[in-house]
Every structure is written in C-alpha cells, then in structure tokens.
Amino acid sequence: MEDKLYIAGRQVDSRLFIGTGKFADYNLIPAVIKASKAQVVTVALRRVDFGTPEENMLKYLPPDIILMPNTSGARNAAEAIRIARIARETGCGDWVKIEVISDQKYLLPDNFETVKAIEVLAKEGFVVLPYMSPDLMAAKRMAEAGAAAIMPLGSPIGTNRGIKTRELIQILISEINLPIIVDAGIGRPSEAAEAMEMGAAAVLVNTAIATAENPVLMAEAFGQAVEAGRKAYLSGPGSTQRVAEASSPLTGFLRKE
Amino acid sequence: MTFYDEIIGLQNTDYSDAFELVTASQIANILAKAELQPQDFLALLSPQAAFSLEEMAQAGHRLTLQHFGRTIMLYTPLYLSNYCVNHCVYCGFNATNDIPRRKLTLAEVELEAKAIAATGLQHLLILTGESRQQSPVSYIKDCVAVLRKYFSSISIEIYPLSTEEYAELIATGVDGLTIYQEVYDAKIYSHLHPKGPKRDYRFRLEAPERAGQAGMRVINIGALLGLGEWRSEVFLAGMHLAYLQKQFPEIEISISFPRMRPQFGNYQPEFPVSDRDLVQSILALRLFLPRVGITISTRESSELRDNLIRLGVTKMSAGSSTAIGGHTDAPDSIGQFEISDKRSVEEMRQTIATLGYKPVLKDWHDLNLGGEVDNAKVSIS
Amino acid sequence: MQVKINGAVAEIPDNHSIDDLLLARKLPRDIVIIELNGEIIKRENWESLKLNPSDSLEIIRIIGGG
Numbered sequence A: 001m002e003d004k005l006y007i008a009g010r011q012v013d014s015r016l017f018i019g020t021g022k023f024a025d026y027n028l029i030p031a032v033i034k035a036s037k038a039q040v041v042t043v044a045l046r047r048v049d050f051g052t053p054e055e056n057m058l059k060y061l062p063p064d065i066i067l068m069p070n071t072s073g074a075r076n077a078a079e080a081i082r083i084a085r086i087a088r089e090t091g092c093g094d095w096v097k098i099e100v101i102s103d104q105k106y107l108l109p110d111n112f113e114t115v116k117a118i119e120v121l122a123k124e125g126f127v128v129l130p131y132m133s134p135d136l137m138a139a140k141r142m143a144e145a146g147a148a149a150i151m152p153l154g155s156p157i158g159t160n161r162g163i164k165t166r167e168l169i170q171i172l173i174s175e176i177n178l179p180i181i182v183d184a185g186i187g188r189p190s191e192a193a194e195a196m197e198m199g200a201a202a203v204l205v206n207t208a209i210a211t212a213e214n215p216v217l218m219a220e221a222f223g224q225a226v227e228a229g230r231k232a233y234l235s236g237p238g239s240t241q242r243v244a245e246a247s248s249p250l251t252g253f254l255r256k257e
Numbered sequence B: 001m002t003f004y005d006e007i008i009g010l011q012n013t014d015y016s017d018a019f020e021l022v023t024a025s026q027i028a029n030i031l032a033k034a035e036l037q038p039q040d041f042l043a044l045l046s047p048q049a050a051f052s053l054e055e056m057a058q059a060g061h062r063l064t065l066q067h068f069g070r071t072i073m074l075y076t077p078l079y080l081s082n083y084c085v086n087h088c089v090y091c092g093f094n095a096t097n098d099i100p101r102r103k104l105t106l107a108e109v110e111l112e113a114k115a116i117a118a119t120g121l122q123h124l125l126i127l128t129g130e131s132r133q134q135s136p137v138s139y140i141k142d143c144v145a146v147l148r149k150y151f152s153s154i155s156i157e158i159y160p161l162s163t164e165e166y167a168e169l170i171a172t173g174v175d176g177l178t179i180y181q182e183v184y185d186a187k188i189y190s191h192l193h194p195k196g197p198k199r200d201y202r203f204r205l206e207a208p209e210r211a212g213q214a215g216m217r218v219i220n221i222g223a224l225l226g227l228g229e230w231r232s233e234v235f236l237a238g239m240h241l242a243y244l245q246k247q248f249p250e251i252e253i254s255i256s257f258p259r260m261r262p263q264f265g266n267y268q269p270e271f272p273v274s275d276r277d278l279v280q281s282i283l284a285l286r287l288f289l290p291r292v293g294i295t296i297s298t299r300e301s302s303e304l305r306d307n308l309i310r311l312g313v314t315k316m317s318a319g320s321s322t323a324i325g326g327h328t329d330a331p332d333s334i335g336q337f338e339i340s341d342k343r344s345v346e347e348m349r350q351t352i353a354t355l356g357y358k359p360v361l362k363d364w365h366d367l368n369l370g371g372e373v374d375n376a377k378v379s380i381s
Numbered sequence C: 001m002q003v004k005i006n007g008a009v010a011e012i013p014d015n016h017s018i019d020d021l022l023l024a025r026k027l028p029r030d031i032v033i034i035e036l037n038g039e040i041i042k043r044e045n046w047e048s049l050k051l052n053p054s055d056s057l058e059i060i061r062i063i064g065g066g
C-alpha cells in the first residue's frame, strides 16, 4: 500500500524522527540512525565552549538524512528567529524545529511566541515545524502562519511519561490539515505505537533512545513500533466500543408503512 | 480553497457503486467506532445500512442525549415577501407562477411580530423570495430593526449575499443564516434552476462561508430532499457541514432535512424519499457529526415529528405559516409549501414535554442588542 | 584590543581577522558559525574581515539536540 509522509512537498520515508541530544557518545549516533531507519534527525546550536575540545557532530550523521536544527535555548520569538537563521547558515538546509521555552520549571513551550516566529520564518522560506502545547486554536494559528507540520507534546520534555495529552492531540489530528508529529514525552516504543494508532503522522523521540541501556537496540524497537502503529492505524482498528444499552425500539413506528 | 473546490472532487465519485459494496460487517464495525470518517458516513447511507436502522437509532439517540440533553429548540418562520425572480421548477413562489405577490409593510411586520411573540417564541426565521428589487438588503434591515424588539434571535433565509452584506445584517441584529443548496448535484441544479440569479450554483454554495467570514453565529444548511438521489445528496450536505465545522469552529452549525411537499405548481419530486429514508439520513448524519444541530420543519406530519424527537433532531419549527402575513390576517393566501404539522406553539410545547423533553424557546440573548428587547411584551417560558 | 566573544570580554591582537581568531583558538573552520554584532558573517569573508575594538562576536556550533 502506498503510504508516504510528505512534509512541505518532500517525501519522508520514516515516520520516526530522532533527536541527537543526551547521547553519552556521538559514536553511537550512526548506529542509532541506522537501527531506527530514521530519516529526519534533529540537532541543536550552542556557543562554542573554549574549555573543552570541539568535535564536529555533523560528521556522525549520514549524508542522506534531513537535518532539522531546533531553536532550543530561545525564550521568545526574536531569539528563535535568530537561531533559525544561524542554523541555516551552517548548511543544514531549510528545516527548523521551533522550540520557544520561557518556562524554566516545566519546560513547556510558549505557543504565542512560537506563532510569531513561524510567521517570520515561513516567509523567509524555512520549513517550519513548531513544537507546541496541544491547543486547537494555537495549532490553527500556526497552520495559518505557515507551519509545515505541528508537533504537540505528549507530556513535558524529557519526562518519558507517555501521551498524557491524548485527547487534545486526537483533536489536532482530526482538525488540522497538516501532519501531526508527537514530540516529547514518549518514553517507550508502545507509546510511540499508540501515537501512530491514533493517527499521528510521525513521532519524534530523543531521551528514551539516548538514555536507554542499549540505545541502538532501543532505536530499532522504536522504528518497529512506529511502523506497527502506523499499520494498525491504516488497517482501521475497531476503536472503542460504544457500549449498547438495551432500550425500547426507536424505529418501530416505521414498520407501519 | 472553498467548499466549491472540495465538491468538484466529491462529485466525480460514482456513489451508486460505492453503496453497492457496503457489507453488514462493515456497518457493524462503524457502529462500534468512536469517531466516523467520511467513508463511514457514506456507508451508513447505503441500502445495506438500512438493515441496521434500529442500531443506528439507538446510537444516534445516545449521542444526541450526550451532546444536547433532552431539549428541543423551537422557532417559527415569518415570510416577509413572496416576490421572486427565480424559476425554481419545484417552488410555489417561482416567478412564472401567477399568484398574488405581496410584501409586508413595516407596520404589518410589527403586527406579525406581536402575534408570534405572544406565543412565547423567541427565535425567528425571516424569509423572502429572491428579489433584490422588491426586498433589498435595506428592506431586510428595516424589518430586523422592528423585529429585534420582540425576538432574541433572528435568522434569515433569503437570497445569497456578499460577505459585506452579511456583515451589515449582522450589525443590525441578525445572528443566524439558513440557506439550502437545494440540490448538490450540479447537473440537476442547473436543470431545476433554468432562469434567474439562482442559476449561479457556486455563489449559493459558498454563501455559508461568506456568512461565516462575516461573523454569523449560527449557520443552517440543507438539501431539499426529493430533487436528487437522496443518499449522495445527504452525503454531500454532510460533507459541506463537516467543512464548515472545521473552517469555523466558533459557529453553531446545523442542518435541515426539508422533504418536498406538494405545493402550488404541482412539481412532483423525481426522487421520492420515504419516512424510512429520512430517518436513515438523519441518523447517518448524527453518527457522523455528533455535535451539529438537526432541524425538522412543519413540512413533516405531527406523528413523524414526534418520533423524530428521539432520533437526533434538536430544533423544530412550530406554529408555522408559509404565507405572507400568515400569522395575522391572511389565512387564505398561498404559501410556499403546505404545512403538515399544524399544531400551535402551545400544543407543541406540551407534546415535547410529554415525551420527556424540554421545549426551549430561547437559548441566546445578544447583550449588545439585548437592551432593546422589550421583555414586557413577551412571555418567556 | 578588547572584544566580546560569546558574552565574555577577551583580549586579542589588533588587526586580527576571524580566521586568525579561529586558528589561535584551535577551532576548525567547518564546524562553527560566526555572528558579528548580531549579523551572520559568511565564510568567504572570514579571512578578509578584520575585527575592531569592542566588537561582539558569537561563535556557534552544532551539537546533538532533540
């Protein structure tokens, strides 16, 4: 069956996106990407730290992937815009994950500032994928502002708590005509499968793979879970049963005809 | 992108083939689902689904209770004018029909308003034929200015307007729009509308969207059942609703199921719709879109209407007259179509209550305009 | 002369270019991006562009991130 994901007109072969943060060793990353079959891979930007030797992280990434720098560290739209522009200068391409976090306690994204950043960056030709709190109206504004996909959080970043925002994400999947990619919170392959069964277009996983005992094996497990979940979605699960309660016939009157 | 772009694709489908392929197990699966997709809705309109009508009824009944409670909103139509320049083959007000033409003066509008308000109704639907000359937007505005003293909600069912015109009427106090595409099948549409501005299928189809952009609070659409093959017509009307609901999440969206009745001019519906078909249409729609309002007018008999109350209907007209001045002085003037359920508002209220539902006469009060509603003149339930 | 590098004041020789600076700090050219006074500087200008006193320089690189 033909089932391809397209983002901003570009075909994406794997519905598992992976992040490259929190790995104990960059040397693991090529094997993780290979085992997971991921094609979209996120990276971040930081000021150079003169104290420690610098390594070129890009050399660990295979050439055929889609690089998606994020704007982590941005606390408002202006900072996110600035980071996105710098990222493009590195030759990473046009994709950018907008991540604006002004709340340092829960690390929840700021939807309002995110909308503002999308407006500017989409006009500059970026393929913008905003990380957001799953709110229908905010997602609509983001779509109008030119987002290429919407990336609602399943639960707060790094918590591995699973899809706590299920009902809200389900609404985005039904109402928004863009790929919905569940980002943040997915701690286990079963939760990735759950997101895919719900009809998410893809999931983005970082912490759960990077911090696993065996990241390469976990990456493979996530890859398979995402495929399984997608197939389940496509095969049309019976869904939740509406429990029938016996009551008097409602259409009996029609038999008189 | 408007719904017009979407319907072009939808009209290319061969629906009779799609309906043939539906199986009993498919229907059983659909009835177990929490949320239906368009193809599920289509399947529920198939002949196969008719075998599961009772199961559909149970599910539809539950969903309606869940989202609307035991309530039925009541409204009544007020015909302002029967001047019409269109040649809709099926309509008694059609320009070629030799009937007495009339439009209410503002004084008459006020009399009608008083008579209707005395019944306790607070939601009014005003109607005209299509004549920009006889009943221009300015005339509608004048009427609304009078009517809003008596009613908390005023809907219009008139010729399609531009976005700016809708905005003007909203500013005057209109909060609802009813406009039926009549028939979604573009070929039949063109055949049934041989002359007049209504020939413009697209301008009519996009009217609800224009009203939505103008800020209309309630939008009610529908297909006139009998003009086209009902299964595909109801499907397309449902897709239109789904489109509007998605496009305008802030708007209260609803659908009517008007069925062709005999009227002056003797048009006989080419695709008759039985009671059973009507019930299947209503239920399929309810299961597909659990939150939309469903309206049934007095075109239908009192027995059928009473039964439909438990099958997904949420709004009903009551105490209706389709003739100009029909609420006061003109019992013998010719109406647009014949009323079947002739019960008074009071009788309707009692019947609805007996069935275990609450008749709702008012569910909206605009605070911006509200100061002008003279509550002393009306009895509110 | 004094310039600001990544937010901290630093002392560098006069007439230093960006390339000179990177060389002195042992930073490979291909892994960094340079922002000078809020503006991104293209790689081809790193050799010719001389730094001025109190310039503010950001040296940024790509790292792993999610």
Ligand code: SF4
Binding pocket: B084, B085, B086, B087, B088, B091, B092, B093, B094, B095, B128, B129, B130, B198
């Ligand atoms: S349906 Fe409306 S537009 Fe058509 S003839 Fe009747 S009153 Fe006129």
